[in-house]
Amino acid sequence: xxxxxxxxxxxxxxxxxxxxxxxxxxxxxxxxxxxxxxxxxxxxxxxxxxxxxxxxxxxxxxxxxxxxxxxxxxxxxxxxxxxxxxxxxxxxxxxxxxxxxxxxxxxxxxxxxxxxxxxxxxxxxxxxxxxxxxxxxxxxxxxxxxxxxxxxxxxxxxxxxxxxxxxxxxxxxxxxxxxxxxxxxxxxxxxxxxxxxxxxxxxxxxxxxxxxxxxxxxxxxxxxxxxxxxxxxxxxxxxxxxxxxxxxxxxxxxxxxxxxxxxxxxxxxxxxxxxxxxxxxxxxxxxxxxxxxxxxxxxxxxxxxxxxxxxxxxxxxxxxxxxxxxxxxxxxxxxxxxxxxxxxxxxxxxxxxxxxxxxxxxxxxxxxxxxxxxxxxxxxxxxxxxxxxxxxxxxxxxxxxxxxxxxxxxxxxxxxxxxxxxxxxxxxxxxxxxxxxxxxxxxxxxxxxxxxxxxxxxxxxxxxxxxxxxxxxxxxxxxxxxxxxxxxxxxxxxxxxxxxxxxxxxxxxx
Ligand code: HEM
Numbered sequence: 001x002x003x004x005x006x007x008x009x010x011x012x013x014x015x016x017x018x019x020x021x022x023x024x025x026x027x028x029x030x031x032x033x034x035x036x037x038x039x040x041x042x043x044x045x046x047x048x049x050x051x052x053x054x055x056x057x058x059x060x061x062x063x064x065x066x067x068x069x070x071x072x073x074x075x076x077x078x079x080x081x082x083x084x085x086x087x088x089x090x091x092x093x094x095x096x097x098x099x100x101x102x103x104x105x106x107x108x109x110x111x112x113x114x115x116x117x118x119x120x121x122x123x124x125x126x127x128x129x130x131x132x133x134x135x136x137x138x139x140x141x142x143x144x145x146x147x148x149x150x151x152x153x154x155x156x157x158x159x160x161x162x163x164x165x166x167x168x169x170x171x172x173x174x175x176x177x178x179x180x181x182x183x184x185x186x187x188x189x190x191x192x193x194x195x196x197x198x199x200x201x202x203x204x205x206x207x208x209x210x211x212x213x214x215x216x217x218x219x220x221x222x223x224x225x226x227x228x229x230x231x232x233x234x235x236x237x238x239x240x241x242x243x244x245x246x247x248x249x250x251x252x253x254x255x256x257x258x259x260x261x262x263x264x265x266x267x268x269x270x271x272x273x274x275x276x277x278x279x280x281x282x283x284x285x286x287x288x289x290x291x292x293x294x295x296x297x298x299x300x301x302x303x304x305x306x307x308x309x310x311x312x313x314x315x316x317x318x319x320x321x322x323x324x325x326x327x328x329x330x331x332x333x334x335x336x337x338x339x340x341x342x343x344x345x346x347x348x349x350x351x352x353x354x355x356x357x358x359x360x361x362x363x364x365x366x367x368x369x370x371x372x373x374x375x376x377x378x379x380x381x382x383x384x385x386x387x388x389x390x391x392x393x394x395x396x397x398x399x400x401x402x403x404x405x406x407x408x409x410x411x412x413x414x415x416x417x418x419x420x421x422x423x424x425x426x427x428x429x430x431x432x433x434x435x436x437x438x439x440x441x442x443x444x445x446x447x448x449x450x451x452x453x454x455x456x457x458x459x460x461x462x463x464x465x466x467x468x469x470x471x472x473x474x475x476x477x478x479x480x481x482x483x484x485x486x487x488x489x490x491x492x493x494x495x496x497x498x499x500x501x502x503x504x505x506x507x508x509x510x
Contacts, residue, residue: 033059033067040072052491053381056081057411065415066397076104076224079404083411085418086394089444091385091405093452102386102404108219111212111245114301115308124454127305130283131457139277140187141357141464147186148465151179152472155196160477162198164505169482171500172325174200176318176469181206183465184313188306189255190262190278205251208244213315215241217493252303256280279309315494317462319379320370321469322501326487327373327426329479329503334369334428341365342475360467367438368431370466374448375419376426381410381495383450409447410495418445479503 034044048055059067065084071077082088091099100120112118116127134140156179163170178196181203185191195203218237219227230238259280283302328335345362346355361367385405392398399405416423419430431439443451449459456462473479481487482502490498 033062035070036072038072040070040074040077042072042074042077045069050491053408053410053489053495056406056408057083057414060408060411061415065417066393066395074223079406080397080399081406081408081411082393082395083408083415084393084395085412085442085445087397088407088412088447088451089442090394091407092383092444092450092454095391096453098388098391099385099405100388101384104224104386104404105384107224108216111216111241112308112311113304115304117308117311128454128457134279134282135457135461137277137282140282141461143277144187144461144464145355145468147183148468151183151186151196152469155179155182155194156469157472157476159196159198159200160473160505161507164477164507167504169502169504172479172503173318173322173497173500176321177210177315178206179469180314180318180321181209181310184310185255186278187313188279188309189259190276190280191255191258205248208247208251209310209314211240211244212248213493215244217491220493248307249303252306253299256299256302256306260284280306312456313458313461315496316379316458317465319377319495320373320462321466322497323377323495324370324373324466324470325473325479325503326481326497326501327369328474329481331426334426335474337365337428338369338470338474342471346471355468355471357464360464360471363467363471364432364436364438365428366467366470367463368428370463370470371431371438371446372426372428375413375446376424377489377495378409378413378448379495380448380450380493381408381489383407383409383447407447412445412447476508478506478508480506 033041035041036043045052045055056067059069060081060083065082066087067081069077069079069081071079082091101118106118109118114123116124116131119127156175159170159175175196178200182193182196185193193203193206195201195206215237219241222230227238230236231241234242259278263281263284280302283305328338341363346359383406385407387399387401387403387405390399390401412418414423422430431441433439443449443455449456480503482504485502486499487501488498490496
């Protein structure tokens, strides 16, 4: 019965979309927030489906940072959206315990298993503590830098050499996705998928990862009963999801077995451990924890941890790098300033070498440019919460029990109240203090890495990786956007570019 209702919901929603779109086009009126009888605000959302992020931002500007979405007669489709920093601070930090991710999130993101993104309470606390201990381990930092630099030297540079020699265009977004996929696989298991090479090979498990991301996003958009029907019938996106899930799981379990064998066979000399300090080796050695990771049936737990880390560290980084290089390629003065800083602080002349963390930290202008990119194009554009109990937000809005809440990180970067009248301008300078350091902005205003107890554990690691890549690319190559190539965000869980980033590459030296 519930399934039929879900199916009807979709048919009616589409009918309503066509009738209303025709009617509204002819009336030449497009109100930002209109609450229709029966259909609520769904028509407005459907008419703006190609520009959901902008539409949400307009609704939030219209509602002074708060928007109550009404789904009309459609069950379970009401939610509220906020971009008010005080409300955000309240939800993410001050009253954190009242705002878990909620059951809808759990269901949609089911492929993640019981990893950190879907866990709550004590299980989440233990997982987070463990992840932080790995991230703060010196051996992990060394391994991270080593993997990143090697991927630059043996993956990225050969591809850029190749395309610059032939004078052909390349999709930088695709290169970054391949880059981060290979590196995150190395960091998690010590396994290199080698997807970033001149041939740009099709790697089935990498493709499966992309397919899963797309299918999960479709779940997100459709009424729950509809995607559940598709899942039950094993058709459409749900069939695709199941197939991709199987392929990716095979890769995960094979990598776990390979990593176990490697760990058993390798000598336990401290030098070797330092050379390959992966998340998995840390999990397996975590005898003090609650789980015995050495026993075979703990593979499911390892699979869930590994998948969460791959999901966390792959697309976020590649999305940020793509938007960053778009800004650099289209703002020659910013490119010049980054180049000057690299020359001054690193005495860099195109030769790749191992940078210390202090050297990378000295690149203030580069850091500011990355922050500015994250402000306007946060790789995770929304955050989801559900109110356990009724609450009142600092803005005065009432939140009834079980309200679904969205925080629009994307919109927060575009609010005058937070960033001033020039909030839509790309200005790295806004991040630099008079003394020449990086301006501190509280995480409930600059939310790209989330705020409060669930803030990103990979923030420092991300800056290290992005700086290594940025220095290598900018000091060796000039990137030119292919003329007429459209740049626009994709509707997805992660803020990718819809059509990729097509560029031509020329060498700076020789
Ligand atoms: C530019 C790069 C990155 C951005 C913008 C970013 C952003 C975020 C955001 C917004 C969240 C909160 C998600 C939620 O609660 O639903 C998050 C959580 C997380 N991130 Fe990142 N992230 C980045 C890179 C990384 C990397 C490289 C890793 C490690 C491989 C990582 C590991 C995590 C983990 C484990 C969490 C879960 C924290 C928790 O729930 O306690 N992130 N990140």
